[in-house]
Amino acid sequence: xxxxxxxxxxxxxxxxxxxxxxxxxxxxxxxxxxxxxxxxxxxxxxxxxxxxxxxxxxxxxxxxxxxxxxxxxxxxxxxxxxxxxxxxxxxxxxxxxxxxxxxxxxxxxxxxxxxxxxxxxxxxxxxxxxxxxxxxxxxxxxxxxxxxxxxxxxxxxxxxxxxxxxxxxxxxxxxxxxxxxxxxxxxxxxxxxxxxxxxxxxxxxxxxxxxxxxxxxxxxxxxxxxxxxxxxxxxxxxxxxxxxxxxxxxxxxxxxxxxxxxxxxxxxxxxxxxxxxxxxxxxxxxxxxxxxxxxxxxxxxxxxxxxxxxxxxxxxxxxxxxxxxxxxxxxxxxxxxxxxxx
Amino acid sequence: xxxxxxxxxxxxxxxxxxxxxxxxxxxxxxxxxxxxxxxxxxxxxxxxxxxxxxxxxxxxxxxxxxxxxxxxxxxxxxxxxxxxxxxxxxxxxxxxxxxxxxxxxxxxxxxxxxxxxxxxxxxxxxxxxxxxxxxxxxxxxxxxxxxxxxxxxxxxxxxxxxxxxxxxxxxxxxxxxxxxxxxxxxxxxxxxxxxxxxxxxxxxxxxxxxxxxxxxxxxxxxxxxxxxxxxxxxxxxxxxxxxxxxxxxxxxxxxxxxxxxxxxxxxxxxxxxxxxxxxxxxxxxxxxxxxxxxxxxxxxxxxxxxxxxxxxxxxxxxxxxxxxxxxxxxxxxxxxxxxxxx
DNA sequence: TTGAAAGCGCTAACAT
DNA sequence: ATGTTAGCGCTTTCAA
Numbered sequence: 016x017x018x019x020x021x022x023x024x025x026x027x028x029x030x031x032x033x034x035x036x037x038x039x040x041x042x043x044x045x046x047x048x049x050x051x052x053x054x055x056x057x058x059x060x061x062x063x064x065x066x067x068x069x070x071x072x073x074x075x076x077x078x079x080x081x082x083x084x085x086x087x088x089x090x091x092x093x094x095x096x097x098x099x100x101x102x103x104x105x106x107x108x109x110x111x112x113x114x115x116x117x118x119x120x121x122x123x124x125x126x127x128x129x130x131x132x133x134x135x136x137x138x139x140x141x142x143x144x145x146x147x148x149x150x151x152x153x154x155x156x157x158x159x160x161x162x163x164x165x166x167x168x169x170x171x172x173x174x175x176x177x178x179x180x181x182x183x184x185x186x187x188x189x190x191x192x193x194x195x196x197x198x199x200x201x202x203x204x205x206x207x208x209x210x211x212x213x214x215x216x217x218x219x220x221x222x223x224x225x226x227x228x229x230x231x232x233x234x235x236x237x238x239x240x241x242x243x244x245x246x247x248x249x250x251x252x253x254x255x256x257x258x259x260x261x262x263x264x265x266x267x268x269x270x271x272x273x274x275x276x277x278x279x280x281x282x283x284x285x286x287x288x289x290x291x292x293x294x295x296x297x298x299x300x301x302x303x304x305x306x307x308x309x310x311x312x313x314x315x316x317x318x319x320x321x322x323x324x325x326x327x328x329x330x331x332x333x334x335x336x337x338x339x340x341x342x343x344x345x346x347x348x349x350x351x352x353x354x355x356x357x
Numbered sequence: 358x359x360x361x362x363x364x365x366x367x368x369x370x371x372x373x374x375x376x377x378x379x380x381x382x383x384x385x386x387x388x389x390x391x392x393x394x395x396x397x398x399x400x401x402x403x404x405x406x407x408x409x410x411x412x413x414x415x416x417x418x419x420x421x422x423x424x425x426x427x428x429x430x431x432x433x434x435x436x437x438x439x440x441x442x443x444x445x446x447x448x449x450x451x452x453x454x455x456x457x458x459x460x461x462x463x464x465x466x467x468x469x470x471x472x473x474x475x476x477x478x479x480x481x482x483x484x485x486x487x488x489x490x491x492x493x494x495x496x497x498x499x500x501x502x503x504x505x506x507x508x509x510x511x512x513x514x515x516x517x518x519x520x521x522x523x524x525x526x527x528x529x530x531x532x533x534x535x536x537x538x539x540x541x542x543x544x545x546x547x548x549x550x551x552x553x554x555x556x557x558x559x560x561x562x563x564x565x566x567x568x569x570x571x572x573x574x575x576x577x578x579x580x581x582x583x584x585x586x587x588x589x590x591x592x593x594x595x596x597x598x599x600x601x602x603x604x605x606x607x608x609x610x611x612x613x614x615x616x617x618x619x620x621x622x623x624x625x626x627x628x629x630x631x632x633x634x635x636x637x638x639x640x641x642x643x644x645x646x647x648x649x650x651x652x653x654x655x656x657x658x659x660x661x662x663x664x665x666x667x668x669x670x671x672x673x674x675x676x677x678x679x680x681x682x683x684x685x686x687x688x689x690x691x692x693x694x695x696x697x698x699x
Numbered sequence: 700t701t702g703a704a705a706g707c708g709c710t711a712a713c714a715t
Numbered sequence: 716a717t718g719t720t721a722g723c724g725c726t727t728t729c730a731a
Contacts, residue, residue, distance in 0.1 A: 026508040041702040071503025076483040077419045078724035103445040122464040141418040161413025166368040306648045383718040420708035
């Protein structure tokens with residue numbers, strides 16, 4: 016072994032040098048065999064391969080990449096939470112594309128914490144990923160400018176990246192929320208509550224804007240007390256619903272800003288008497304099989320992920336300059352809950 | 358720049374050498390500043406830092422690791438499909454532990470294809486991950502033996518690894534399925550159908566064995582026609598249910614082997630008249646809010662993921678030899694569907 | 700067909 | 716406090 020004393024508990028990986036020595040050939044010959052290059056007699060190649068198997072040699076791609084100065088064939092994916100069904104579907108789509116390009120995927124969840132996201136992003140860059148697919152937090156991302164300038168491809172998905180103009184794939188948040196709200200208005204609802212995510216989150220703000228716009232377009236005033244923005248927390252949702260559905264002038268319908276909120280609301284409603292109409296932004300599994308099937312404005316997370324990843328590889332393959340901004344359409348799926356009359 | 362001609366479309370990353378030259382200091386001084394080592398005057402350090410920011414220098418961890426011969430601080434996670442809620446929860450738990458240890462996570466989905474899993478695993482190993490958390494396919498994994506011998510920590514989760522005895526975290530599959538089946542028997546059911554995943558999948562086989570055992574323990578014979586094993590495919594489920602629920606002696610209850618199958622069955626049942634009792638293996642979101650809430654044998658994917666990842670790091674921190682086999686308990690959650698009488 | 704030497708970006712060990 | 720040299724595991728270049 017190359018590293019002298021081979022402590023039992025501290026195994027050492029054999030290197031090409033070890034293989035070369037054991038096979039009685041030069042280093043370059045081993046390299047040729049490992050990489051399937053021409054110029055090695057079948058006899059020699061066989062001997063080298065035997066030693067490789069016997070020693071359990073596996074090429075160190077880190078060293079290879081260092082020498083070649085080439086791309087690492089790895090891509091980083093940064094999102095809020097892999098366990099959120101929206102992101103896990105997006106994630107799978109990204110992974111599929113990455114795999115099709117023979118690359119490896121590094122994944123990290125920011126948990127909506129920009130410091131954590133930053134640490135992950137820089138960690139990925141220090142590992143020299145070829146590119147990054149990011150669902151950015153709302154903090155400034157200027158720190159990624161040097162990376163982008165150094166050739167790390169950058170694509171945002173689901174949200175834009177504050178402080179940096181890069182390729183971006185977004186859902187049609189505002190229009191989607193407007194369509195969902197308009198749908199409720201069409202059923203005759205006038206007092207429509209809106210439960211959205213924390214307002215500093217781009218999608219939450221956009222969707223709220225869509226709600227306001229639909230109300231305005233229909234000429235119906237919005238009572239600010241109908242609006243509740245915040246992380247989807249069961250207890251919080253309980254308080255909000257008690258407020259919105261109680262009192263002398265309760266709302267008769269609810270628009271929910273994301274699938275986590277919708278599910279939290281459904282769970283809370285199950286324990287209450289009121290059955291307000293409900294439209295959720297973002298589809299979710301079993302929405303169609305609930306006691307009252309849930310009307311949603313569906314996104315297409317797989318399409319968003321695929322689009323973002325393909326954009327990334329197009330950049331890596333040298334597609335030229337201006338940052339693209341792609342909007343992915345949403346669509347209303349009426350299932351029942353959104354058609355409940357006031 | 359170190360690489361001479363700086364083509365516009367081909368950006369080159371500055372290296373420590375570049376920083377050193379631009380700052381008019383030696384290479385090692387830059388290294389000291391970058392790594393926060395002592396022995397640099399504040400004056401010099403400031404100048405170096407200024408150049409670093411200006412050039413957008415970022416240390417190449419690949420080179421660093423190569424030189425140090427140290428661990429890479431990265432871990433690979435291989436599972437069947439990140440978009441399956443069971444695995445996405447497991448995945449998040451693994452990621453959490455990995456992050457707590459300051460490491461990075463590479464993720465790959467095998468899609469139940471052992472060739473693909475092998476390619477991913479070896480790719481990870483070529484990148485010199487410190488360890489691998491794997492949900493193994495049913496193929497032989499002897500090819501990982503050299504990696505394990507070379508010091509790559511290996512932990513299996515959800516399924517054991519054929520051909521290699523390593524640390525393993527499993528759910529209590531057999532007992533869980535037996536408890537679910539016994540629950541149905543207790544309600545008076547005798548003709549109980551079993552819909553499981555492909556029989557070469559460890560968990561599918563174990564759970565089926567649990568079903569058989571419960572039936573045998575109760576002294577009730579199993580008609581082989583009640584058993585249907587295969588990938589959860591909507592069309593397939595449709596045929597199976599038509600067969601099980603039609604005919605002169607239909608089953609009165611169903612035991613489902615995993616959450617994908619359960620959901621597929623629920624979807625199909627929604628379009629049919631019959632309302633057989635139903636127990637699903639593995640819990641899923643909204644199971645409690647369906648028209649008939651679904652009784653399940655719940656696993657704890659987060660606990661399984663956390664346990665596996667912690668085991669991995671304990672190995673990396675030098676915990677000694679024998680492979681551990683940890684069983685994570687399942688528990689029956691009665692919600693309604695499993696309490697429907699025959 | 701084969702291999703010796705140089706060097707990728709970095710750090711360890713040793714100067715100064 | 717700072718710099719020089721060697722070398723991690725590999726590939727590239729060039730010579731034999």
